[in-house]
Amino acid sequence: MTGMRTTNAARGDVTDVTDTANRRARTQALVAKDAAHVWHPFTQHSRWLGDDPLVVDRAEGMYFWDTDGNRYLDGVSSLWVNVHGHAHPKIVEAVTSQLQRLDHTTFLGLTHEPGIELAQRLAELAPSGLNRVFYAGDGSSAVEAAIKMAYQAHAQNGGVRPLIVHVAEGYHGDTLGAVSVGGIELFHQTYRSIMLETRQVGSPGVRSAEQSAQARAAEVLQELRDLMAAHVDQVCAIIIEPMVQGAGGMLTHDASFVQGIRAICDDTGAYMIADEVATGIGRTAKMWAVDHAGVSPDLLTLGKGVTAGMLPLSAVLATEEIYEAFLGSPASARTFFHGHSYTANPPAAAAALANLDLMATDNTLANAQDVADQLARNLAPLADHPGVMEIRRIGTMTGIEVHPVTERTGFDVCQWARRHGVWVRPLGDVVILMPPLAIQPAEVDTLTATVTAAVDAVVR
Numbered sequence: 184m185t186g187m188r189t190t191n192a193a194r195g196d197v198t199d200v201t202d203t204a205n206r207r208a209r210t211q212a213l214v215a216k217d218a219a220h221v222w223h224p225f226t227q228h229s230r231w232l233g234d235d236p237l238v239v240d241r242a243e244g245m246y247f248w249d250t251d252g253n254r255y256l257d258g259v260s261s262l263w264v265n266v267h268g269h270a271h272p273k274i275v276e277a278v279t280s281q282l283q284r285l286d287h288t289t290f291l292g293l294t295h296e297p298g299i300e301l302a303q304r305l306a307e308l309a310p311s312g313l314n315r316v317f318y319a320g321d322g323s324s325a326v327e328a329a330i331k332m333a334y335q336a337h338a339q340n341g342g343v344r345p346l347i348v349h350v351a352e353g354y355h356g357d358t359l360g361a362v363s364v365g366g367i368e369l370f371h372q373t374y375r376s377i378m379l380e381t382r383q384v385g386s387p388g389v390r391s392a393e394q395s396a397q398a399r400a401a402e403v404l405q406e407l408r409d410l411m412a413a414h415v416d417q418v419c420a421i422i423i424e425p426m427v428q429g430a431g432g433m434l435t436h437d438a439s440f441v442q443g444i445r446a447i448c449d450d451t452g453a454y455m456i457a458d459e460v461a462t463g464i465g466r467t468a469k470m471w472a473v474d475h476a477g478v479s480p481d482l483l484t485l486g487k488g489v490t491a492g493m494l495p496l497s498a499v500l501a502t503e504e505i506y507e508a509f510l511g512s513p514a515s516a517r518t519f520f521h522g523h524s525y526t527a528n529p530p531a532a533a534a535a536l537a538n539l540d541l542m543a544t545d546n547t548l549a550n551a552q553d554v555a556d557q558l559a560r561n562l563a564p565l566a567d568h569p570g571v572m573e574i575r576r577i578g579t580m581t582g583i584e585v586h587p588v589t590e591r592t593g594f595d596v597c598q599w600a601r602r603h604g605v606w607v608r609p610l611g612d613v614v615i616l617m618p619p620l621a622i623q624p625a626e627v628d629t630l631t632a633t634v635t636a637a638v639d640a641v642v643r
């Protein structure tokens with residue numbers, strides 16, 4: 184298998200025996216401290232140590248290295264955030280010089296150049312009509328802000344609309360508002376009794392093999408129209424992940440679904456919130472996933488890739504109409520009462536600006552389309568593998584659904600790939616591939632060859 188990397192080859196830079204022993208001792212000491220004190224996200228700690236924790240030491244380009252000196256190809260962009268590879272010198276330089284000039288101040292009652300320049304850049308790049316930029320810290324906090332904006336804008340325009348409508352299998356983050364509009368039973372049912380009041384429709388991405396994507400989109404849109412008719416003037420917003428429900432397992436849907444949401448929002452006055460935290464900034468090989476459908480939402484959330492995966496930053500893009508609903512005298516209480524300690528953190532904003540500069544000069548969107556085409560070509564044979572149920576993909580966002588043959592089949596496939604120098608992380612029995620947008624053809628070949636071999640080894 185060309186391009187395959189064995190664990191031994193990946194250890195190529197470990198030469199000296201003492202060196203190896205020292206590295207091993209350091210790893211073991213770190214893992215022991217981790218086990219004593221750290222609580223990891225989305226992690227069952229009764230299994231953590233048994234799964235041989237990987238301690239990351241450093242990263243460069245498409246790779247990172249563990250403390251034992253093993254090298255791994257970053258096949259999921261460090262959980263869907265990385266764009267140009269790790270430690271890109273231009274972004275490192277932008278962040279470093281920003282830190283030296285202005286590290287951080289509040290954005291409450293103050294403003295600064297990186298925050299201003301980034302807002303202008305995002306407004307220029309945004310789908311039409313989205314001219315206002317409100318910063319937050321993570322994708323979840325952007326979703327919280329968007330929900331509050333939608334509710335408050337309606338209330339201040341004379342209509343209190345307490346309901347938010349969302350989609351089964353949707354994922355919008357882990358804070359409570361975001362969980363309230365989530366539709367993944369495993370993640371969200373635990374917190375059901377402390378959630379906001381919402382209504383859910385079926386997932387446009389879940390359908391039988393006989394049903395077309397268009398037919399499924401039409402079916403869910405009809406369900407939505409019926410729901411809206413039953414709750415006239417009660418729904419302040421409909422939130423969707425346009426084109427693909429990422430955490431739901433890369434469930435792709437037809438563009439007519441996104442267009443239909445726009446039409447229903449126009450008819451009912453509900454705001455359309457497009458959660459582009461995962462899909463935005465080129466991940467689907469267009470700047471925004473809504474570009475595939477040719478529509479503009481009223482509110483758009485972005486995060487993950489905006490800083491190219493270097494620092495936490497997110498934002499809500501809003502229309503002027505929504506923004507204007509918040510204008511009034513200080514006594515009118517029409518202010519948007521929301522903000523975070525690190526809102527518009529200057530080095531994060533500088534990283535985002537450097538990212539957007541690089542995307543323009545390096546033609547990153549075109550590269551992402553090449554990556555997408557190569558993923559499609561390389562993975563086509565795997566679709567016929569008896570262990571594979573379905574491969575779903577839009578742009579570089581790829582899900583390979585495997586047949587469950589062990590308790591954690593997806594995980595076992597990823598562990599096999601890890602032992603062969605490729606890091607990927609599953610969602611249940613869906614193995615996710617989402618390489619950095621700037622990845623090059625030889626590395627894509629390594630990624631797909633290793634994952635293909637992993638599926639072959641684990642699912643038979």
Ligand SMILES: *Cc1c(COP(=O)(O)O)cnc(C)c1O
Pocket residue numbers: 321322323324326354355356357424429430458459460461462486487
């Ligand atoms: C990851 C994600 C979020 C949450 O972002 P965090 O930065 O993890 O809080 C929200 N929405 C979507 C669609 C996501 O994929």
